[in-house]
Amino acid sequence: MQKDLDPMPLAEGCELLLVGGGHAHLGLLRSLAMRPIPGLRVTLVADELAPIYSGMVPGLIAGLYAPEDCVVELPRLTLAAGARLIHDRVTGLQPTARRLLCARHPPLRYDLLSLDVGSVARPLPPGKGPLLPVRPIRNLEERFRAALPAARAAVIGGGAAGVELSFSLRHRLGPEAEITLLPGSRILPHSGPLARWIVRRALARRRITVIPGAPVAEAQPDALLLGDGRRIHCDLALWTTGAAAPAWLRKTGLTLDSQGFIKVDETLRSLSHREVFAAGDVAAMQAHPREKAGVYAVRQGPALADTIRRLVAGEAPRPFRPQRHTLALIGTADGEAIALRGRLALAGRWAWRWKRHIDRNWVARFAALPAMPATAAAPAPMRCAGGGGKLAAPVLSGALRRLGLTDGPEPLDDAALLNPPPGALLLQSVDQLRAFVTDLHVFGRIAANHALGEVHAMGGRPLSALALVTLPHAPAAWLEEDLYAMLRGAQEVLEGAGARLLGGHSGEGAEPTLGFSVTGTAEPGRLLRKGGLRPGDRLVLTKPLGTGVILAAAMRGEARAAWLEPALAAMQQPGGPVVAALAAQGATACTDVTGFGLLGHMAEMLRASRCSARLDTAAIPLLPGMQEALDQGIRSTLHDGNEATVAGLVENPPAALLDPQTAGGFIAGLPEASVAPCLAELRRLGAEAALIGTVTAGLPAISLT
Ligand SMILES: Cc1cc2nc3c(=O)[nH]c(=O)nc-3n(C[C@H](O)[C@H](O)[C@H](O)COP(=O)(O)OP(=O)(O)OC[C@H]3O[C@@H](n4cnc5c(N)ncnc54)[C@H](O)[C@@H]3O)c2cc1C
Incomplete structure (x- = not known):
């Protein structure tokens, strides 16, 4: 007997986790952007930040669209949805514990969970050959480009996707290429004879050979x-033979169908776990079985949003009934398309114009949403200040216990006790950041890396850190999770740098912030200072x-995922090994590039x-x-102040050199002979380092060439 959902504990806030930026979740998030659900905190966990709209994949492979035309930017959409x-x-x-396990992030708790993770490729035939699985669609264009050139190409799979991709290959590879479609038993097995006849004729006209009735038994280096x-x-073979279920679902305990997809009822709820929902390819609708197609996932988005709204309001969800017949528009990549619905089929240029309009509109509707702050806490009663403004003891002790900070060899005392090595110098620094990403684990990692930068810049070894945390008022369960995620991220980075998180202070505030007081040690003769530059030294930026x-663009919802990903990765790149490499090559001076921008910190050194x-x-590396x-006129709030600071020192500074950095790189002076080996070592460490200039004699000034 299935047990129904308990009423939502709304007074305490309800946490909805969405897994996968699939088509249904995009619709759900859009609905939340237009009409938020008070008291519901929503978190999307996605393994790609700009998922491709499947309807445009053939156009992308044909070269009719650029990748950025076909993606939905999740940073923008989630910002709009709060x-x-x-x-x-x-x-x-x-x-049972209502926890989701992730590759990097600590486990995430949920009250409600929805899975829209799509499907994966069916198992490939044995052998090593030129096979390129189309699913998952992630990075498909990149993988496809890497497989080019191809004079002979095949498509394996006779569904709508396989047929459309054959047309795409004809367009992309040109009239000379040999294109073969291997549909298995026959093309479009779910369509009627008229549709198959029209499609076969369209394929023949474009000299695409169809070989039905013979499955691929083995892949060989240059053949099937x-x-x-x-x-x-063939030199390239696209594998698009249908959908298989992601393997990790088998260990979740959810009730699955014989193929491994999650069995759901008419309200898209798991048959076995009533707080779990599934939509898109990964869901197996028991009452209305359907083939795996994006059109169903798209329709399920608003239905899922309605179900969540109703549950949170304490109402019964309404059943979702998928349409029996769907419209499929197969583009021929040369200005025509074939429209299929049920047993009907028509082809023409009008169909392509229609398809292009539908597809472009679908992507565009996610781009034009205003940003909303990511808060959904239950209404806050009046909050105390002073000593009463701290985080509650159970919240703190819960998080600290999970971090292993309460069960060390010695009981915790009022202050941290340090035992620095005899003769060492002590270095101390402090830094604090406001959260600029909603993933507090990543924020914790970056805040720690940022704070360590100053000790590293002086050639020191971080020893310990004390954290200063603020979190906005929220239900206790959320606060403990947030505190833990943030400090766990920081702890990972601190421990990687050889430092221990010894304690800190936490309190309530308007927004999440995290700062660290870092203590480090250094040997007296091995300090790196800002003041050590000598004329003739070469300047390296790491x-x-x-x-x-x-980050300024991201806060306005204007940063693309392709910008954010490398920026977040750069901010997490550890500084210790980089400064060690600089020091080993005889660095004369060093500093970390942070809030004052490259020119501001350079000016301090000079x-x-x-x-x-x-x-x-031109040699100064810039993030994608x-x-x-900058060309769009976006600037950080510190930009103007940074410009004023270097006025008189440098003429017409480019905006990029005034941009404040978070967990930025290091600038160091190096003897000329050390530059080449140092850059080689830095690049081996993964640093995108560059030689950016030369120290000259004279009064402090910076000339730009
Ligand atoms: C070439 C091609 C063309 C197609 N054209 C059409 C068409 O025109 N019309 C149509 O109806 N259907 C089409 N389909 C089918 C369509 O792609 C799928 O049915 C549809 O994408 C399913 O949507 P979804 O919401 O289930 O998941 P998806 O759109 O596949 O999205 C799932 C998302 O979850 C992410 N994810 C997966 N696993 C995890 C994880 N463990 N953790 C975090 N995130 C995860 C994925 O990276 C992805 O972003 C086409 C398929 C192909 C291959």
């Missing part, structure tokens, strides 16, 4: 071996610039060293998207 976004791959589920013994020579303007510098502007964001 939802949090975690860029990670889900690996498992603990349904068919079940009847024939060999089809990270590209751009985090300030990219003033301390009493010399000048010549910078090669930085220049585009």
